[in-house]
Amino acid sequence: MKTVVYTQNAPEPIGPYSQAIIAGNFVFASGQIAINPATGNLVLDDIKAETKQVMENIKAILITAGIDFGHIIKTTIFLMDMQNFAQVNEIYGTYFKGDFPARETVQVAGLPKGVNVEISITAIKP
DSSP, X not given: OEEXXXXXXXXXXXXXXXXXXXXXXXXXXXXXXXXXTTTOOBOXXXXXHHHHXXXXXXXXXXXXXXXXGGGEEEEXXXXXXXXXHHHHHHHHHXXXXXXXXEEEEEEOSOOXXXXXXXXXXXXXXX
């Protein structure tokens, strides 16, 4: 059995997918990019602002699912340029307290809407 997670506080899906799915005790959030859900505009000022918007979108999904960043067990970060790794890592790290989730970071050839970073997560509900 699965439950669709939806919030107006995160971007509308730009394709045939859900913002997140709860299956059992697991929450699987689709990759988030830096779309401001209030305006529908991309936040591409710089990589730090872009990463912050991505993390805020993830936060909105987690809240709707009834959990927080402490429940994330795995993340995947997709970067257009690995030269942005340190700046993305700096912003990403501020959203976690203590035990960090497992993670991989990969450089990719392209991301939706020409963004520089996309992050997906897997979390567990207590």
